[in-house]
Amino acid sequence: MSSISFHHLSLSPVLLGLRNAMHILQKGQSYASSSPNSPSSLLEARLHPDMANLIFQVQRFTDAAKFIPPRVNPSNPSITLEDNETSFEELIARVEKTIAYLEGIEEKSFEGREGEDIVMKTGGREMKFGAVEYVLTVAQPNFWFHVTTMYGILRMKGVDVGKADFLRGKEGFPKA
Numbered sequence: 001m002s003s004i005s006f007h008h009l010s011l012s013p014v015l016l017g018l019r020n021a022m023h024i025l026q027k028g029q030s031y032a033s034s035s036p037n038s039p040s041s042l043l044e045a046r047l048h049p050d051m052a053n054l055i056f057q058v059q060r061f062t063d064a065a066k067f068i069p070p071r072v073n074p075s076n077p078s079i080t081l082e083d084n085e086t087s088f089e090e091l092i093a094r095v096e097k098t099i100a101y102l103e104g105i106e107e108k109s110f111e112g113r114e115g116e117d118i119v120m121k122t123g124g125r126e127m128k129f130g131a132v133e134y135v136l137t138v139a140q141p142n143f144w145f146h147v148t149t150m151y152g153i154l155r156m157k158g159v160d161v162g163k164a165d166f167l168r169g170k171e172g173f174p175k176a
Contacts, residue, residue: 006072007105007106007107007109007111008107010110010139011102013140014143016169018061018095018099019169019170021151022092023165023169024150025150026088027154027165028042028054028088028154029088031158031159031160041157042088042153043055043086045156045157047152047153051149053153054150054153055085055086055091057146058085058150059094060142061142061144061145061146061147061150062095063081064140065102066102068135071131071139072113072135073110073113075109076105077101077104079101081094081097115130116130117129147166
């Protein structure tokens with residue numbers, strides 16, 4: 001039985017999610033361009049008044065993805081994403097930039113890092129995790145929360161997206 005590398009375990013699900021999220025955003029963009037409503041009615045939409053809008057959701061899931069490599073190994077390069085997107089085009093470009101960044105992370109940079117401590121500071125608190133624990137119980141769940149929320153916003157607003165888009169992106173499920 002072959003083993004799965006920590007790099008693969010950490011980044012492959014996120015890369016799949018980013019590609020599928022980009023597909024969903026493209027469907028949202030297409031819907032907005034053919035709808036009497038302005039794109040901002042989708043971009044500013046939120047599932048609940050106390051939740052952030054679609055733009056914020058995309059910014060957070062790309063942030064969750066981009067933080068994995070430098071947190072697992074501080075010698076990995078990092079990227080800056082400005083949080084200044086206002087259009088579908090800019091959000092899609094942000095996702096594409098995140099995909100390109102993660103695809104450039106070398107597998108060897110994750111080797112032997114599974115047990116390393118990761119210290120995160122958030123909300124005035126400091127949290128400490130082992131690298132595997134961080135990836136599996138913080139980074140990936142946070143990533144999926146924001147991808148799912150983005151999906152829910154677009155679906156609620158009438159964009160024709162479904163489970164196949166979420167799980168398989170452009171490929172969809174095979175036709176029977």
